[in-house]
Amino acid sequence: MKFLSSIFSSETLRLKDVGVSPLTGGFLVCLLLLAIAEVGMRAVLPESHKPRGSWHNLELRDQAEQLREMKDVDVMFAGSSIAAVNIPPVAFDSAASELGYELDSFNAGIRGCNYSCIAAGFKHMFLPLQEPKKVILIVAPVDLNEANESVIRRSEDFIRTFNNESYVAALIDVFRHLYVFGFRAEIKDFIVSQKWNFEPSLIGEKGHIDMGYEPRNRYQYKFRFEEKGRIVKDLSRMIDDLQSRGIKVAILPGLVDGSIREMMSKEETDEFAIILSKLAKKHEIELYRADDLVPDDEKFIDQFHLNTGAAHKYAASLAEKIYKQ
Amino acid sequence: MWFNSWEFFLFLPAVLAVYYVLTRRAQNIWLIAASYFFYGWWDWRFLSLIILSTTVDYLVSHYIARSQVEAQKKLGLYLSLSLNLGLLATFKYFNFFVDNFIALGATIGLDFDTPVLRLLPPVGISFYTFQTLSYTIDVYRGRQRPADSYIDFALFVTYFPQLVAGPIERASKLLPQIESKRHVSVWMIQTGVFLILIGLFKKVVIADTAGVRVDKIFADPAAMSSLDLWRGMILFSLQIYGDFSGYSNIARGVSRLFGIELSENFLTPYFSKSITEFWRRWHVSLSAWLRDYLYIPLGGNRKGTVNTYRNLMLTMLIGGFWHGASWAFIVWGGFHGAYLAIHKFWLESNWHLKSGQSGVIRRTVFNWLKILLVFHLVSFTWIFFRASDFASALDYISGLFSFRGDFNFRSIAVPAILLMVLFPIEWMQYRKDDLMNFLSLPSLIRGVMYAGMFVSIILLSGNEVPFIYFQF
Numbered sequence: 001m002k003f004l005s006s007i008f009s010s011e012t013l014r015l016k017d018v019g020v021s022p023l024t025g026g027f028l029v030c031l032l033l034l035a036i037a038e039v040g041m042r043a044v045l046p047e048s049h050k051p052r053g054s055w056h057n058l059e060l061r062d063q064a065e066q067l068r069e070m071k072d073v074d075v076m077f078a079g080s081s082i083a084a085v086n087i088p089p090v091a092f093d094s095a096a097s098e099l100g101y102e103l104d105s106f107n108a109g110i111r112g113c114n115y116s117c118i119a120a121g122f123k124h125m126f127l128p129l130q131e132p133k134k135v136i137l138i139v140a141p142v143d144l145n146e147a148n149e150s151v152i153r154r155s156e157d158f159i160r161t162f163n164n165e166s167y168v169a170a171l172i173d174v175f176r177h178l179y180v181f182g183f184r185a186e187i188k189d190f191i192v193s194q195k196w197n198f199e200p201s202l203i204g205e206k207g208h209i210d211m212g213y214e215p216r217n218r219y220q221y222k223f224r225f226e227e228k229g230r231i232v233k234d235l236s237r238m239i240d241d242l243q244s245r246g247i248k249v250a251i252l253p254g255l256v257d258g259s260i261r262e263m264m265s266k267e268e269t270d271e272f273a274i275i276l277s278k279l280a281k282k283h284e285i286e287l288y289r290a291d292d293l294v295p296d297d298e299k300f301i302d303q304f305h306l307n308t309g310a311a312h313k314y315a316a317s318l319a320e321k322i323y324k325q
Numbered sequence: 326m327w328f329n330s331w332e333f334f335l336f337l338p339a340v341l342a343v344y345y346v347l348t349r350r351a352q353n354i355w356l357i358a359a360s361y362f363f364y365g366w367w368d369w370r371f372l373s374l375i376i377l378s379t380t381v382d383y384l385v386s387h388y389i390a391r392s393q394v395e396a397q398k399k400l401g402l403y404l405s406l407s408l409n410l411g412l413l414a415t416f417k418y419f420n421f422f423v424d425n426f427i428a429l430g431a432t433i434g435l436d437f438d439t440p441v442l443r444l445l446p447p448v449g450i451s452f453y454t455f456q457t458l459s460y461t462i463d464v465y466r467g468r469q470r471p472a473d474s475y476i477d478f479a480l481f482v483t484y485f486p487q488l489v490a491g492p493i494e495r496a497s498k499l500l501p502q503i504e505s506k507r508h509v510s511v512w513m514i515q516t517g518v519f520l521i522l523i524g525l526f527k528k529v530v531i532a533d534t535a536g537v538r539v540d541k542i543f544a545d546p547a548a549m550s551s552l553d554l555w556r557g558m559i560l561f562s563l564q565i566y567g568d569f570s571g572y573s574n575i576a577r578g579v580s581r582l583f584g585i586e587l588s589e590n591f592l593t594p595y596f597s598k599s600i601t602e603f604w605r606r607w608h609v610s611l612s613a614w615l616r617d618y619l620y621i622p623l624g625g626n627r628k629g630t631v632n633t634y635r636n637l638m639l640t641m642l643i644g645g646f647w648h649g650a651s652w653a654f655i656v657w658g659g660f661h662g663a664y665l666a667i668h669k670f671w672l673e674s675n676w677h678l679k680s681g682q683s684g685v686i687r688r689t690v691f692n693w694l695k696i697l698l699v700f701h702l703v704s705f706t707w708i709f710f711r712a713s714d715f716a717s718a719l720d721y722i723s724g725l726f727s728f729r730g731d732f733n734f735r736s737i738a739v740p741a742i743l744l745m746v747l748f749p750i751e752w753m754q755y756r757k758d759d760l761m762n763f764l765s766l767p768s769l770i771r772g773v774m775y776a777g778m779f780v781s782i783i784l785l786s787g788n789e790v791p792f793i794y795f796q797f
Contacts, residue, residue, distance in 0.1 A: 027515075
């Protein structure tokens with residue numbers, strides 16, 4: 001310690017004070033406790049779990065990694081989990097292939113996002129890796145909902161992460177390796193619920209998120225759509241950006257089950273449909289009508305997501321609908 | 326650049342590393358560069374205002390000190406006052422004056438509603454303006470010699486730990502430290518790091534946790550039950566205290582790492598037993614500034630009872646307006662002025678002597694009742710501080726006393742927990758009158774406390790929530 005003190009001391013910095021050690025007992029106890037917490041966390045948590053961080057960042061990393069490895073992408077699906085779960089690209093490509101179209105598609109759906117954050121994520125994460133020939137925007141009512149504060153807040157948090165400078169991102173990446181920091185979201189959950197809630201990366205093939213068959217919770221929602229609101233504006237800007245890059249764009253209304261359709265009043269349903277029509281007209285893009293493909297409610301594991309089998313069938317019938325036209 | 330940002334986490338060690346190997350003069354130049362960088366992170370264009378203010382006040386202070394004629398001294402003073410208050414009026418209050426002018430015109434049937442220039446207020450302009458003003462006034466009064474070096478004076482104005490949210494330092498305290506060699510001892514590092522830790526804890530764990538709930542409650546007070554509104558009021562009291570005193574702790578801690586001592590800005594204000602005591606403990610550097618440069622020059626309590634009340638009221642109204650260009654802040658100041666006037670009236674009457682309590686238990690109970698009363702009176706005024714405008718503040722207050730909605734007592738769990746967390750820290754400081762007394766606790770207790778604070782900060786940190794007082 002004396003040696004270190006003498007190295008780092010200067011005229012201003014006086015670490016060689018007589019009788020005062022730079023390392024106090026309190027500091028050492030603190031270090032010891034933090035070390036115990038870190039080791040304890042490593043002992044308690046199974047090795048396969050990885051921290052989910054501020055977002056489903058591992059899932060997004062896996063998804064981005066898959067995209068990086070692809071050569072040319074013909075069709076990319078953008079949207080929230082409604083896109084990510086309900087359209088497995090493998091099923092879509094295989095159905096298109098049967099119709100004579102050899103495609104390589106990728107699902108770039110981002111869980112838990114509204115279109116403000118989908119636009120940001122797509123622009124900052126996926127487009128730099130691959131510019132597809134066509135992007136199909138899957139837009140469900142929840143993706144444009146201005147009344148869902150928690151999604152809006154979460155989306156804003158997510159968007160903020162793209163504003164981080166690279167050195168900040170690198171710093172966070174270093175700290176993430178500490179379990180106490182990396183797993184802070186899981187620890188907070190544990191303190192509240194007494195349960196370890198891990199969210200493993202569910203990325204399947206080509207960016208698809210496979211949620212399986214297990215039923216999930218259902219909730220009540222309020223809806224508010226604003227044609228001139230931030231979310232629709234962000235979606236519109238996203239389309240502008242894609243078109244300026246020479247990428248073809250189309251919109252496909254996202255799937256929801258009967259309970260969501262019932263929760264929406266007639267005015268809200270019409271408002272949502274009008275927004276999509278106006279967007280399609282404004283940007284001169286195709287608006288797919290696929291109401292006849294909506295599966296029965298029992299195929300949904302919650303209000304928005306199909307089970308694995310139904311998702312494959314839906315993606316195949318979607319490809320048939322698009323490429324038979 | 327916020328103190329609770331990743332950028333600052335990198336900025337501070339980099340600045341310190343270079344600082345420690347430089348000579349005093351080079352250190353000051355380095356600190357000015359670092360301070361300009363720190364401030365320019367928000368908007369580099371506003372640096373021009375700081376540099377203008379610094380240069381003019383430096384030149385004016387020398388002009389005042391050299392002048393033998395009172396009229397010349399006054400001219401120098403007025404020049405500094407006009408520049409600093411002019412900048413403040415333009416950049417902070419211009420929009421307010423224009424809006425009120427338009428509204429006033431509308432009431433008498435004149436339509437002034439034409440497009441007007443909208444100015445963005447520079448961060449911390451109220452703080453550094455008051456700091457430089459106090460310097461010029463002190464030089465004029467002959468209580469402060471002008472700074473010898475422009476570099477030293479520039480650092481006095483821009484020193485980054487206290488540039489954007491205080492404490493508003495007097496030249497008599499800060500300049501001598503800037504002008505002399507600094508020594509950073511192990512003790513200063515230990516106490517500095519401790520202050521930073523406790524400041525971050527207050528900000529991240531107390532203020533930001535309360536802030537999430539406060540935002541929700543104040544966003545739509547009409548939809549909240551009365552209990553929720555009371556909860557929101559108490560939570561905001563905790564939020565603003567955790568936020569601002571946390572900031573002050575960090576500022577002092579960071580400054581200690583540079584070997585410079587900043588003033589204590591908060592002396593456990595929520596333990597005040599009277600509103601007068603509250604203002605001796607809350608934002609001490611601002612209340613002292615208002616006392617020395619406004620209340621006393623207005624006549625203080627030397628010009629009769631009526632004038633004393635008028636001076637109190639004026640000082641607090643201006644103090645309120647200093648916080649922000651809105652009627653809600655003026656009303657907030659008005660409430661505090663009225664509280665102070667009533668307390669003064671109470672003290673000058675003999676009633677308080679008659680109500681004096683004898684016996685330890687009765688006195689203790691009575692003191693705690695006084696603390697609770699002052700806390701709630703202060704919390705009530707924070708509604709004007711937090712509400713988006715004056716009308717929403719009134720809606721909030723009417724909701725408080727309408728006793729509507731259900732009384733779900735589980736909802737008070739968060740304020741209760743935050744109070745329980747904050748209480749021991751405040752109590753320790755209150756009892757010993759010094760936050761540093763924590764450092765005399767046994768190592769084991771300190772170690773557990775540090776680790777607990779550190780882990781809580783990690784668990785609850787997420788977003789960089791800006792400090793409330795940065796907007797002033």
